[in-house]
Amino acid sequence: xxxxxxxxxxxxxxxxxxxxxxxxxxxxxxxxxxxxxxxxxxxxxxxxxxxxxxxxxxxxxxxxxxxxxxxxxxxxxxxxxxxxxxxxxxxxxxxxxxxxxxxxxxxxxxxxxxxxxxxxxxxxxxxxxxxxxxxxxxxxxxxxxxxxxxxxxxxxxxxxxxxxxxxxxxxxxxxxxxxxxxxxxxxxxxxxxxxxxxxxxxxxxxxxxxxxxxxxxxxxxxxxxxxxxxxxxxxxxxxxxxxxxxxxxxxxxxxxxxxxxxxxxxxxxxxxxxxxxxxxxxxxxxxxxxxxxxxxxxxxxxxxxxxxxxxxx
Amino acid sequence: xxxxxxxxxxxxxxxxxxxxxxxxxxxxxxxxxxxxxxxxxxxxxxxxxxxxxxxxxxxxxxxxxxxxxxxxxxxxxxxxxxxxxxxxxxxxxxxxxxxxxxxxxxxxxxxxxxxxxxxxxxxxxxxxxxxxxxxxxxxxxxxxxxxxxxxxxxxxxxxxxxxxxxxxxxxxxxxxxxxxxxxxxxxxxxxxxxxxxxxxxxxxxxxxxxxxxxxxxxxxxxxxxxxxxxxxxxxxxxxxxxxxxxxxxxxxxxxxxxxxxxxxxxxxxxxxxxxxxxxxxxxxxxxxxxxxxxxxxxxxxxxxxxxxxxxxxxxxxxxxxxxxxxxxxxxxxxxxxxxxxxxxxxxxxxxxxxxxxxxxxxxxxxxxxxxxxxxxxxxxxxxxx
Numbered sequence: 001x002x003x004x005x006x007x008x009x010x011x012x013x014x015x016x017x018x019x020x021x022x023x024x025x026x027x028x029x030x031x032x033x034x035x036x037x038x039x040x041x042x043x044x045x046x047x048x049x050x051x052x053x054x055x056x057x058x059x060x061x062x063x064x065x066x067x068x069x070x071x072x073x074x075x076x077x078x079x080x081x082x083x084x085x086x087x088x089x090x091x092x093x094x095x096x097x098x099x100x101x102x103x104x105x106x107x108x109x110x111x112x113x114x115x116x117x118x119x120x121x122x123x124x125x126x127x128x129x130x131x132x133x134x135x136x137x138x139x140x141x142x143x144x145x146x147x148x149x150x151x152x153x154x155x156x157x158x159x160x161x162x163x164x165x166x167x168x169x170x171x172x173x174x175x176x177x178x179x180x181x182x183x184x185x186x187x188x189x190x191x192x193x194x195x196x197x198x199x200x201x202x203x204x205x206x207x208x209x210x211x212x213x214x215x216x217x218x219x220x221x222x223x224x225x226x227x228x229x230x231x232x233x234x235x236x237x238x239x240x241x242x243x244x245x246x247x248x249x250x251x252x253x254x255x256x257x258x259x260x261x262x263x264x265x266x267x268x269x270x271x272x273x274x275x276x277x278x279x280x281x282x283x284x285x286x287x288x289x290x291x292x293x294x295x296x297x298x299x300x301x302x303x304x305x306x307x308x309x310x311x312x313x
Numbered sequence: 314x315x316x317x318x319x320x321x322x323x324x325x326x327x328x329x330x331x332x333x334x335x336x337x338x339x340x341x342x343x344x345x346x347x348x349x350x351x352x353x354x355x356x357x358x359x360x361x362x363x364x365x366x367x368x369x370x371x372x373x374x375x376x377x378x379x380x381x382x383x384x385x386x387x388x389x390x391x392x393x394x395x396x397x398x399x400x401x402x403x404x405x406x407x408x409x410x411x412x413x414x415x416x417x418x419x420x421x422x423x424x425x426x427x428x429x430x431x432x433x434x435x436x437x438x439x440x441x442x443x444x445x446x447x448x449x450x451x452x453x454x455x456x457x458x459x460x461x462x463x464x465x466x467x468x469x470x471x472x473x474x475x476x477x478x479x480x481x482x483x484x485x486x487x488x489x490x491x492x493x494x495x496x497x498x499x500x501x502x503x504x505x506x507x508x509x510x511x512x513x514x515x516x517x518x519x520x521x522x523x524x525x526x527x528x529x530x531x532x533x534x535x536x537x538x539x540x541x542x543x544x545x546x547x548x549x550x551x552x553x554x555x556x557x558x559x560x561x562x563x564x565x566x567x568x569x570x571x572x573x574x575x576x577x578x579x580x581x582x583x584x585x586x587x588x589x590x591x592x593x594x595x596x597x598x599x600x601x602x603x604x605x606x607x608x609x610x611x612x613x614x615x616x617x618x619x620x621x622x623x624x625x626x627x628x629x630x631x632x633x634x635x636x637x638x639x640x641x642x643x644x645x646x647x648x649x650x651x652x653x654x655x656x657x658x659x660x661x662x663x664x665x666x667x668x669x670x671x672x673x674x675x676x677x678x679x680x681x682x683x684x685x686x687x688x689x690x691x692x693x694x695x696x697x698x
Contacts, residue, residue: 049532051521071534079532085525087518089327090320098320102533102540146529 002027002062002154002185003048009056010043010209017043019209020057025202030176030186032196034301035206041189044206045156048187049079061154075103078152078184082159084143086131092118092142093127096149103150117149121175137168144175148184155179156187161195173199193297203297205304212304220300227252228267230276233260233289241283248275262293317540321515321547331511336555339500340562346496347567363438365445366397366406368417392441407431413438416446497563497571498656502625504559505587506618506649508552509595513607513614515544516599523603545592552588572659579659579668587652590675593682594648600689618649625649648675 003025010018018040025031035041046052048059050068059066064073086095096114104110118124121141131139140160148155157176161169176186176199190196196203197217204214213220242254242261250266265272280287325331370376380396395412397403403415410433419427430446432439517523519540521531530540560580564573572580598617602610624636624647637644644650651671658667 051528051531068531074532074534077532079529081525081528083525085529087324087526089324094320094323099529099533101316101320102530102535 001025003187004060005044005048005057007057008044008047008054008059010040010047010052010054017209018047018054021206021209021211023204023211025185025187027185028180028183029201030180030188030199032200032203033187033189033206034196034203039206040209041206043209045158045187045189049077049156050074075150076153078147078150078155080144080147080155080157080160082162084131084139086139086142086146088131091128091130092123092134092145095131095142096145099146100149113149113151117145120148120178121145122171135165135168137164137171140164140168140172141175144172148179152184154185154187158189159191160188161190161192169195193301197297205301207304213300217297220297221295223300226267227264227295228273229293229295230263230265230273231260231289231291231293232263232276232280232287234280234285234287235259236283236285237261237280241279241285244279245276248272248279251276259288314539314543317535317543318546321544322550324518325511325515325544325547325551328511328514331514331551332555334507334510335504335552336558339504339559342500342503343497343559343563343567343569362393363391363414363441364393364395364412365438365442366395366403366412366415368397368400368403368415370418372418392445404431407433414442416442497567497569498653499622499626500563501556501559501571501656502587502649502653503622504556505552505584505652506591506622508548508555508588509591509618510611510614511548511551512545512592512595513599513611515548516541516596517607517610519544520603523607545596548592549588552592553584556584556588571656576659576665579665580656582672583652583655583659583668586672586675586679587648590648590679590682593679593686597682597686597689600686603689621647621649625653645674646678648678651675 001024003023005021005023008018008021008023009016021040021044023044033041033045043052047054048061048066050066050070061073062076064070066073068074087098090098093114096117097110100110100114100117104113118127121144123138123141123145126134126138129138131142134142140162144157144160147157160176161172164172173195176188180186188196188200200217202214202216203220204211205220206212213223215223237256237259242256245251245254245261245263248265250272251263252266253262253264255262255264263276265276367380397406397415400415400417403412403417406412407415412433414430414432416428416430419429421427428446430442432442518526519530519537520527530537560571560573563569564571595614595618598614599610602613605613624643636647636650651674655668655671658665
């Protein structure tokens with residue numbers, strides 16, 4: 001394990017922000033950390049980075065106890081904060097050189113690393129540009145380059161794709177996957193569930209200072225879904241039919257969307273599906289389209305926390 | 314360390330507003346002043362002579378001594394002296410603004426004498442009266458102390474001391490205050506003081522609880538103290554270069570003598586100590602307000618600096634002297650007032666020991682700012698996001 005957290009507790013004026021949290025991150029994976037606002041996600045990251053002192057528990061990174069004086073450990077950590085953390089007065093090259101210079105003293109080595117980082121994020125053409133001349137997407141790439149130029153083993157990425165165009169987002173996500181291929185371990189937080197699903201090997205969902213679920217996307221989906229959602233599209237589905245469907249035992253919810261209805265029912269009862277189809281058939285309705293809606297990570301998150309991630313994080 | 318210093322030098326110097334406030338704004342101020350006052354010849358002298366009166370005493374020796382001092386050719390270029398028979402008559406003229414001030418000698422109970430100067434509303438004339446009075450303290454045999462009394466309000470004692478040596482020095486050109494010099498000090502003090510504003514950006518940029526760049530600095534393997542010193546040194550360098558350019562501009566373009574050639578060492582010392590203290594003061598304010606939003610923090614810092622500048626007489630000529638008299642504590646804790654007085658002394662007064670005293674107090678204040686900053690730094694929390 002590259003990161004091991006045991007029984008981490010952090011309180012603010014007696015109020016618990018992180019509650020006996022346990023976390024293990026394997027080397028070389030992309031670990032997604034999700035949680036609504038106030039879940040304790042930021043506090044956990046601050047503790048992991050050594051910016052905050054925990055009240056209880058241990059944090060081991062690369063097998064060593066994390067503290068702000070452990071320079072060896074610090075050299076292996078890179079941070080890409082949500083807000084672009086660069087100097088407006090320095091150009092692309094100078095910015096990366098500044099942050100890389102905080103780790104690497106040798107001028108030649110630094111020059112090589114800075115150029116590598118520039119190539120990695122695709123900013124070669126913009127070396128001499130100052131940040132205000134860069135688009136939002138290019139700025140995000142610069143932000144990433146500043147955090148990875150010194151080649152850290154562990155990279156903390158906090159919402160690296162916020163407010164960027166789709167092209168830049170794809171570029172960034174490809175970069176994250178490339179970082180993983182190069183052997184880095186990435187702790188990734190994002191509002192975008194599809195991103196998390198797309199790139200994370202393992203996901204932890206936090207709420208009230210605890211990890212309430214952890215696993216791969218599939219594992220998480222299996223953990224929570226005892227509900228199937230059947231989508232039926234046909235002409236002639238009226239309120240009478242909907243009422244009849246509602247009376248079927250184990251049908252939890254019916255949502256109407258134009259010609260389609262979404263029927264949520266308890267997964268375990270096979271007879272429920274037959275009963276639903278029977279009601280439709282009895283009315284002589286010809287079904288245009290019928291399919292099972294696969295639960296998304298968003299559904300998982302919603303069911304576990306009862307909150308919408310995008311609005312509350 | 315040198316790399317960090319170079320980087321911070323770029324960061325600090327490339328911020329246009331920094332350069333505007335510490336260099337271009339003071340240059341605009343002094344230029345506008347010169348434009349207002351007309352040609353350089355007028356600026357270095359007076360457009361109108363200061364009208365002063367001397368009240369005759371019943372002691373012919375003292376009368377002679379005073380008169381001989383006022384007979385100085387240099388003073389006559391700037392002042393017009395007349396003899397008056399009574400305090401009442403001069404007071405009446407002062408109230409009608411027919412004269413700018415008057416002097417009389419008062420015999421004390423211990424047989425020493427006090428030179429009393431009554432001033433009017435003309436700030437420049439008041440500065441001239443102050444100079445003349447101080448000169449008497451130095452040169453006259455029997456004058457024990459000097460009191461300057463504004464036409465309205467209470468008196469303010471500007472200097473006391475046992476000056477008993479027989480003086481035969483006459484006024485020299487450098488002992489006469491230049492109108493231009495008086496109005497260019499505030500620009501210098503402004504530049505020194507507002508170099509501190511640059512520090513806000515530097516400190517915020519390297520503090521993990523104030524910015525994300527600071528978080529990166531905090532998480533790096535580099536010693537934070539090294540980065541801090543590099544940023545402070547860079548700020549100092551930019552401030553110092555701006556001051557030198559400003560001084561050269563005032564001295565050679567505006568043709569106002571700030572003492573660059575005669576008191577180069579003193580001037581540089583004042584600049585260096587002033588900049589260090591200004592930077593330390595601003596650092597302290599930034600550290601103490603580290604939980605505030607950048608704009609709120611900037612406003613607090615600007616307000617503190619502006620108040621200091623105001624009370625140093627940057628906007629009202631003799632305000633610092635009034636504060637010195639009635640609230641000396643406020644005067645001595647205001648580095649801007651002490652710096653302002655030091656530059657002032659440098660320009661036209663012979664006794665430069667006051668500069669050492671002022672700089673000593675400023676340095677002491679700097680130590681206090683530093684200690685408070687360190688305590689504030691130790692108490693800060695690092696979390697940002």
